[in-house]
Amino acid sequence: MSAHPRPISSRRRALAAAATTAVLALTLAACGGSGDDAMPGMDHGAKAHASHAPLATGAKGHDMAGMKHTASDDGLAAEKNGYRFSTASPVLPVGKAAAYRFTITGPDGKPVTAFSVEQTKRLHFYAIRSDLTGFQHIHPTMAxxxxxxAPLTALQPGIWRMYASFTPDSGPDKGEDFVLSTTTTVPGTAPSTALPKASASTTVDGYTVTVTGRPMESMAHPLTVTVTKDGKPVTDLEPYLDTYAHLTAFHAGDQALAHLHPETQVSGGRGGPSLTFHAELPKAGDWRLFLQFQTAGTLHTAAITMNVG
Structure with missing residues (x-):
């Protein structure tokens, strides 16, 4: 949990190739307009935008399409195979920026300092509130x-789950992908907003994002994302984290994370309008997808709800 932009391993490319025969129609959902779709607090990069108002992975184990995932593949565990996510920030202040500090310790109990570079970064960090709002994707620094x-922007009250996505570059499980997480409390009253209903597309910053395909529980399927503006195809998507767009999904109810890995290779400075992702979501139900893409140096984040059968 995965949950998830990075170079695709040969294993994932093989999976993606096997999955391309399964394209079907998909029902997706999103907030109503640009302001709602972007949702306060959504960003991806060294800085995250603030959540101004309170609002309601790649998982391992998919060597064969359709293989069932285990609970430890959903990014909800703080420990797996001896690797542990530990934080010195179990409580964060409400309404202001905060430095969230954590370590990844290995099976020997010592902090891990050797990480493989994935999608140009050694570690990808995500924060999201229990109602799947306030999404932040940050690339923290390591001492x-x-x-x-991780420099978090202002958080609204509630229970937040913090995720670390990484690949050890030495020791046990070298080269294996991990997503570990733990929860953090932001004190105060936490009103929630219901998850937006399903629809085939959403808009953000004047861009319309449409997703086609129909993933089934624990089965590999491709998703195609198309970006348009004013009814015209967008062909100026800029390379971002070694891809033209980054897609992370969170499961409603338990916040399981899944990365939807890009299949469209970067072939120049401009991409679009259509991009393909390898989707393998381990649980049925509603998922909230966060698509991040960049144009003219500006990062855009579209939020979409998808139902998985």
């Missing part, structure tokens, strides 16, 4: 002792 610091 020499293995302590990571």
């Amino acid at each position: 020499s002792d293995g302590t990571w610091t």
